[in-house]
Structure formats: C-alpha cells, structure tokens
Amino acid sequence: MSLRLVRIDDRLIHGQVVAGWLRALGAQRIVIVDDAAARDEFLREVLTLAAPSGVPVEVLDLVGGAARCIDLAASREPVIVLARSPRTVLALRQAGVPIEVVDLGGLGAGPGRRRLHRTISVSADELAELRELEQLGTRVEIRIVADDRPIALRSLDPAR
Amino acid sequence: MFRKSAGLGVGLVLVFALAALIPGPVLGAGNGASADTGRIAVSAWQAALIALGYYLANSPWLFGLAFFTLYRPLVAGFFVGLILGDPAQGTLIGAAINVPYLGFISAGGTLPADASFAGWVGTTVALAGHLDPTKAIPIAFGLGLLGTIIFYARMSLDSIFAHWADARAEKADIGGVALMNWLPGQAFLFAASVVPVFLFALNGPSYVQDALDRLPLWTVNGLIIAGGILPALGIALNMRFIFRGSAIPYFFIGFIVWTATRGSLSLVVIAALGLALAYLHLTFVRPVVTATSEPDRELQPASAATSGAGSAAGSTAAGSTVGSAAGSGVRVTRGDLLRSWALWTFFAHANYNYERLQGTGFAHAMTPIIKRLYTTPDEIRAALKRHLVFFNTEPNFGNIVHGTVIAMEEQRANGAPIDDDAINSVKSGLMGPLAGIGDTLSQSTITPILLALGIGIAGGTAGGSAVPTLAGATGNPLGAIIYMVLVSVVIVAIGYTAWMQGYARGRTFVTDILRSGTIDRVLVGAGVLGNMVLGALAAKFVVVNLAPTITISGAQLNIQAAVLDPLFPGALALGLVVLTWWLLRRVNPLVLLAIFLVGSILAAYPFFGPGQSNAGDYSYQACTSSLLHPYAPCGAPPAPSAKP
Secondary structure, three states: OOOOEEEEEOOOOOHHHHHHHHHHHOOOOEEEEOHHHHHOHHHHHHHHHHOOOOOOEEEEOHHHHHHHHHHHHHHOOOOEEEEOOHHHHHHHHHOOOOOOEEEEEEEOOOOOOEEEEOOEEEOHHHHHHHHHHHHOOOEEEEOOOOOOOOEEHHHOOOOO | OHHHHHHHHHHHHHHHHHHHHOHHHHHOOOOOOOOOOOOOOOOHHHHHHHHHHHHHHOOOOOOOOOOOOOOOHHHHHHHHHHHHOOHHHHHHHHHHHHHHHOOOOOOOOOOOOOHHHHHHHHHHHHHHOOOOHHHHHHHHHHHHHHHHHHHHHHHHHHHHHHHHHHHHHHOOOHHHHHHHHHHHHHHHHHHHHHHHHHHHHHHHHHHHHHHHHHOOHHHHHHHHHHHHHHHHHHHHHHHHHHOOHHHHHHHHHHHHHHHHOOOOOOHHHHHHHHHHHHHHHHHHHOOOOOHHHOHHHOOHHHHHHHHHHOOOHHHHHHHOOOOOOOOOOOOOOHHHHHHHHHHHHHHOOOOOEOOOEOHHHHHHHHHHHHHHHOOOHHHHHHHHHHHOOOEOOOOOOOHHHHHHHHHHHHHHHOOOOOOHHHHHHHHHHHHHHHHHHHHHHHHHHHHHHHHHHHHHHHOOOOOOOOOOOHHHOOOOOHHHHHHHHHHHHHHHHHHHHHHHHHHHHHHHHHHHHHHOOHHHHHHHHHHHHHHHHHHHHHHHHOOOOEOOEEEEOOEEEEHHHHHHHHHOOOHHHHHHHHHHHHHOOOOOHHHHHHHHHHHHHHHOOOOOOOOOOOOOOHHHOOOOOOOEOOOOOOOOOOOOOOOO
C-alpha cells in the first residue's frame, strides 16, 4: 500500500485542502511534515486547530514524519500528507516512504522561479528534486483542487 | 510566458465576443417583441446596464461584497429583472439558475464555473426569451462554463501588473503601488467583461430562442428534465461540506417537511425550525467540547499568554501592543487601521493573479500603515517589497493576519528586533490555516445557507400541484434582497472583527478563538440549519418524473404517480440527490454534469408507442412514451404562468 495523497503546498493547510481535498478523499487524518512548523509551538497549534473537528493533524519533523508515513502507508487509513517543498518529499521517499503520486498543489512565484502552470512555480533545484522523485518511480502531477484533471509534470517540464 | 498566456486569454475573449455577435444576424432572428409570446426585446441601453452589472459583480467597487452579492445568480436575476422590467420573474429565474451553484466555492485562484456569467447572461436570455425557469437552468449552466474564460484570462494577465507594481516599489512610490493594484487590472477586466456580456445580452435571447425553435421538441423536453436534475448536482456539491455525522438526519427532515406540507410553508419557517433544532442539537446531541475543558489542556489559556508574549520575535510584536509603549515613537492611528482595512476589503482581489494571488492587494492595504510608520525612501522601498510577495488567504476571517502584521510593523518601526523573516513567517504560516477556516465559514457554510434561504423565498409560492413546478410559480424579489442584506452584514462583521482583534491581540487572538470552540459551535449549528434548508430546497427544485407505466388487472398505471408518490412523495428526487452526493466522491463533477445532461436528453426521447408526433404543443403534452417526463409524471400541463 502507499499513501493516498502527498501534496506539496507552501501554504500547508488552507481552503483547497480543508474544503476540497479532505472531503474528496474522505480522509480522516492530516500529517504535516515540516521541520520549521514542528519546531514552532504556535504554528503547530494553529495548524492543529485549523482542520475541521474530528480530523486530527499531526505536525512532525522529517525524521518522525518518515517513520509515521511508513506506518500509515501500511495501514490503509485514508490520510493526506502535506509538505512545503519538493525537498521534504524527496527526503521522505529516500527514507523509504512508499509514495505513488505526488501532487503539486501550491508553489508560489518569486525571483528565480519558473512558472509551470497557474499557481505552480518551481526553482531549478526544486525541478531537479521533482525529476529525481520521478526517477524513483513516483508520479508527479499538478492538481490544484481535487476536481481538476491531473497534469503530469513530464508534460510541462521545460527540459523535455 | 506571461505574454503568451495573456495573449491567449485576450484572443479567447475576442473569439468568444464574436461568437455572440455573429449568430443573431446570420440566423436572421430578430429582436422584435411579440406580445403573444411574452418575449422582451433587449434594448442597447438595457444590454449595457446588464454588462455593467456583470462587471460590477467581478469588480472591487462594492466594498468587496460583490462576490457575495452581485456575483450570485439569485441577486443577478433580481437586477436583470429590474433592468428588463420584471423583477419578480427575474428573481425566480435567478434563483433557479443559482441552485446548481450552491456548492460553488472559489479558493486560491481556482474557479469551477463562472456563476456570475450564468446569472447575468442566463437570466437575460431566459427572461427576454420568455423561457420557463426550469429550461433556463441547463442553458445558464453552459454559459457559466463559457464565462470562466474571462476569469482565466484575467488571472494570467494580471501577473504582469504585479511586476509593474514591483517597479513602483523600487522607486519607493507608495501611490504607484496602490494604483498598479487596481487600475490596469480593472481596465482589462472592464473591457473583457463589458464587451462579451453586452453582445450576449443583446443577441443571446433571440439566438437561444431560435436554436430552441429549431431543435426537435423532445430535446427541448430533455432540457426541462435536465433543469429538474441539475439542481441535484449543486445541492450534492454543497452536501459534501455539511451532510455528515449527526447532522445528516436534518437533511431528510427538511425534505420531508417540504413535501409533507406540499411547499405551503415558507422557507423562513423551515429555517426557524432549523435554528431551534440546531440549538437542541448543540445542547443535547453534540455539545462542542471546548479545548480548555479537556484535562490535559486545562492550563492552556495561561500558556497562550506566555507564547503570545514571549517565544519568537513575531509573537512579542502582536501580543499586547495597544495602549502600551505610549509616549515614544510612531503609532498607527485608528484612522490608519480603518483605512487599511477598507483598502483591503475593497481591493484584495482587484489584481488577483496566478503569480501572487492577493500579493499586490496586501501591499495596497499596507500603504496607509507604511506612510505612517516609515519616512526614508529605503524603509518605504523595503516595506513595499516585503508586502508585494505571494499572499493568499480568505479575505475576511483571514484578516487576523493583516491585523497581526500591522502590529508587527508598528513594533519594528519603533526599533523592536523584528526582521523580514519574522513578518514573512507570520504571513505565510497563518494565511493557509486561516484561509482553511475562513473558506469553510464564509464560502462553504454561511453563503450557501443564506443563499438557500434566499432562493427558497425567491421561489415564491408553488403552483399548487402535488409536485410544485417552477413554470407556474411567481418569484419573490424579497428573497434576493434579504439574502444581500444578511450576507453583507455577516461578512463585513467577520472581516472587521478579525482585522481589529488581529491588531489588538495578534497570535493570542488566533489561539483563543480557535480553542474557544466558537467556530466549531457555529459550524455544527450551521450544519443542522443548512441541512434542513438544503433538504427543503432539494424537495423544491429537484424534479424526477418517471414515465413508464405498468398494467395491473387491465388498468394502466404510471409507476411514479400511482405507486411511488403515494408511498413517499419525492422519493425519486431524494434518491437522486443522495446518489449524486455519493457519486461525487468518485466522479468528477464535470463528468457527472455531462452524464446528467446527456442522460436527461436521451431519457426524453420517445422510444416506443404513440406520442412521437412533433405537432402541437408537445412540450406540455402528457404521457409520451419516453423514460422521463418534463413537469409532471404523465400528468396535466402546469398552470400557465400568471404573467400577462
């Protein structure tokens, strides 16, 4: 078994996740893997309280997150895993977390970032990390909300 | 890349505009009114007013409330009705068109369909063409899909204007940044909205009417059937948010109350019943557990105070600023705070774009604060650039972020050690979670419930038949007006409170309000009320009329009218709604929409037996041998509309 949804989104929890994906997947749990959020007591609490009641949120650092994700992948429980950057997801994958699909849900624009599609922009490093994920057998898709048709990264990758 | 996509957008809008322009003259359909059909000729100035209304619905000029008011087909229908001289019928059509959009939300730059295009153009087409509201539903839904072209063109093009704002920021030009947030984006939106909608409003009615006249009559029947089935999709989309847990039975209560009273109770009465039940539910069935009442969280209000005042640099800023540190340094005045709030409320989405979403809107809102706090060009430049970055939250409840950031800027200007990182991390850390709560509150709870109430009132009294049909109903403009007032008051109150409390209490306010269980209580109570109202609305708008008959001891009986309806009136409609809700977990809504449309039209095909003749007023002819019937199962035609 592998994880239902691993989403890369620099906003972590927000409307598209709470109002859209959670319901669409029928997920009952959100796992956030983010070192900075895991360290910040305030942010951790806000993220925990921001999810609808009855949906537990776990905010974990990379090490704890990898172990937890491996357990969850084996358990078949519908769960959404959120990370802020491709680097985190690549690290999870390299730590042995089975990930079938990575969803690019929100990566903001900025200097040195190339826009791939609508609200999805990547830096050169991030693009390299995503390509590496693909080489490890994980599909990388852009799918901002659950009702969107997924777009494969390969079809937008400027190098191809 | 921007230029490419922008060019594409502009091109699409032009094509779209031409498409509206050509058919009228080519097909030779005139605009002339004919008294016997009840059609209305849309004059050029009426079309211009409708086009202006559509632009306003997407513009910032109504204190940020356009998205909650003019954007909604219910309200659009009322105003189109006013413009064309029949507000009651306009409101009824708008209400019907609005039902498939009940589950509509737009979050983070995505838009499933342009409900405002469906509302403004759809009502015009239906009202001027004297179409009955049921027939207008599928036509307007198609228009709504077309309208997204304008939204996506604008989201692409407006990214360019964010860079124009960057250039002004580099020159420490505060007014220039503010101007770039609205002038170019709105100029484009005005042109891209007014031209196509004007042409559609002018030519659309005769074009659509002409197309309907040329279609085989059974397909027109199919459209009417689709008009009874598409509302199930909108209701089910909204059920995804509230039809769960212990609130589920209230949906059925709402449905049964409506069918049992044959629609003779006003939806206001059902909503009042829902409020009473919500109170009982919160008291006895599902009392909200506040975080502080759990043993392991006993001490948290105290620790909140500590974390609010102590931990990171960011939190000291927002903890307890107001009133303290009086005497020295610059302070943000109450006027600055109000001006900043007003700018945000007006212009948050004036330059909404894919690259930064509300980024330029945030910078625009900060301009009074920056003017007050910073004097040197270097400081101003840095502050403008700091706030021009990507930003996206729910623009009302999310205002806690702005209040908090203003408090931090104030501290920073007075020498507190708050760097860009501290401010950025508060913005980027809070904007997502608060948007999650805010969207749940405003877009998927408050708006649809108030809309459902308004639509119910607007739908007016039914024609008196067992299964009420819209064709015989008289609209009630009060539905649109009550909705507008209620939603405006609630949304502004949330936005103002969040802004001011965010400034005064910052992070402490965030944790306090989240822990208090208030939001949970509102959501649970609203879930009960929402299910009641939605259930009633499903009974009112979802229509399934099964055609097949069975023969029992020589008598031919319609399965629905003779067997199902006596057992459980509306059982098929209820079943369809619940089935749609279940399917939506597995099937994309657009795919489901296509299945419903094609299915409705195919089901209207007269497969066997008599009744295939195209002669006469086929659309009202009873007992044709198709699978589904328009209006009523093998029954009499609806009472003709009371319109002159």
